[in-house]
Every structure is written in C-alpha cells, then in structure tokens.
Amino acid sequence: MQRKPRSVGNYSVEFIFNDVRARLKNDILPRILESSYESNGLFKRLMNCIEAWRNKGQINHITGDVNYLGLFLPKRHTVQTILDCVHLNNATGIRYKILKWFWLVIPEKRARFITAISISTKNEILRHHQCDPDKIVVIPVAISEKFKYVPGTFNAGNPRILQVGTAPNKNIPRLIEALKGIPCTINIVGKHNPEYEEMLKDAGMQYIYEWGLSDEEMMDRYAKSDIISLVSTYEGFGMPILEAQATGRSVITSNVFSMPEVAGNSALTVDPENVSEIRDAFRRIIEDSVFRELMIEKGFENIKRFDPQVIADMYLGLYQIIYEDICAE
16 A cells, blocks of 8 residues: 655655565565545545555555555554654644654554664654554665666766755755855755755855656766765655665765664764764765775675565565464454
8 A cells, every 4th residue: 555646756665665566476466555645634634544445455565654544454464664753753732642643553553563664763663652662573675776886987076966855854954054165066856945045046056956856867866976965864764875875876974863774884974963064074075085985885785785685575574474364363
C-alpha cells in the first residue's frame, strides 16, 4: 500500500519498494494499492483508509508516509513502515496529540510488525510512544541500482554543490551563510522559497534553483555535482548520502539523528547549527584533494551495507512470519 504520489517532489519512497518487489518476484505475488487521494485533510485520509480496507490482502504492507492506512486492517496481517517522526517533532499541544494518535499510536496498535528505516527512527518512535521495542525491526533503505558511478573532474575553482530538498529541516539559511565568500555554484532542488532565493542574491552567490525534476534528471544532477550537501537538522534516513556516494561524489552531512548512522566514516560530518564548522568542511573538501578522494573511496565501501537484495530479503523474512501465523490460524 503506497501513498498517492505528489505531482512533484518524490525521490525515495517509491524507489525503495519498486525494487523490493522486483527482487522478490519469485517469492511473493504482490498487488499494489496506490491511495486515490493525496494525504491531506480528514476526508481524503478517511477515504484512503476505507479504500485500504476494501482492498486488503493476505499480508498488507503500508510502505510509509500514509501510516494511518492501517486503521481498519487486520493487525496480525499488517506490516507498517515508518520513515520518520518529523511531524511529531515539530508539533505541540493538541496538534501533537492528534498526529501522534494517527501517525504512531494507531499504526503501532494495528500492525504485527513496524519497520523503521534507521536505528535513529526506531529510537524516536519509542521516545514518542511506548511499545514493545522488539516489535520494531530496523530495515534500512537500499541504494537504488539506478545510481551508478559517473566519472567527473572536480572543479576546485568553482565547485557545484548539490542540495536536495528545501524543507525547514534542510537548514538552507545556515548552508547559504556558510558558503558565503566561497567560490561555488549551489544547485538547489526543491520547492521554491522566495526567502532563500533572496538570501542567495544578497550573498552574491551563483545558484541554480530547480523543482519538479524526474528521477533521471535527479541522477543527472548528482553526476554534474562536485559535492553533495545534507547538513540537515533532521533526517529519518538521509538517502542523498548514498545516492551521492554511488555516483562517486563526496558528501558533507550532519552529525545528528540518522545521518552519521548512514554515512559511517565515509562522509565529513558537522554540527548543523555551527556555520563555521559547515564552512570549514566545505573548504576542506575543496582544498584537500587527498582527503576528498579518500572520502569518495570510503563511500563506495559504505554503500555495500545497503545492498538491495539483502534488504529485500529482510522484508521477505517478516512476510514469511506473518504467512506462517496465517496458516496456523
């Protein structure tokens, strides 16, 4: 069960489970239910829940971003993937209680297993909602095989820095402040924000601001970049780290939440709230070619931890447990 794709802006979730299904084609007979309505508003979400119930299968896997779909589904037959808790982290008062109930409490109570895409996400789930920790299985995100190494010559005089996403957690204002005075071109891919564009102009920076790119166009932007920036204040996983490393590009990311877990020792990590530290990291990658190449080589090793077949088999293991339970009923 998948969300209705937004018209633009999806770069990860569909990739993940399209690949899982392809790898398990000899083990499962999947049927895809894509929600008829975008996930906004009470009525549309309720209609999505009813649609999920009407189309329930022997095993139901809610693949993220529409956690509430399990409302009417049989608990013992349902797997729920939770990508992050960002909505809860940013909410307070009655809004927090409502979001917690529909995005965490109900999904947990209406699922046989919860899969979290990182240890960081699992810890966040348990921080917001007490439940059996053994019910939460960490299955990381696989790197899509579409992302492959693309040779490139590093442009030390004017490196192109790719920033994927413009949500508040992406930390764009601090990134712009950190890059001020460093000759570079920043390529931002994400929903247009006039405030960010004004900051770029005030800083006298060269920039490319894009929105609504296809998957193929995104892969092209990785290939054209020299450095990938993910100095977010929060990430449930941090897929751009792996996509950059598979392409053969160096990464600067944050030392909080899931990002150091995903990057290991293969990226330069920084305090996302420390502008000077972010600036020094970019200068080091630009100026120290030996260190930069070392990070790229470590990146190739790092992505092996996220082998798609291993991760697909982890999901298959959960399906098999549920299937055995069904047969025993």
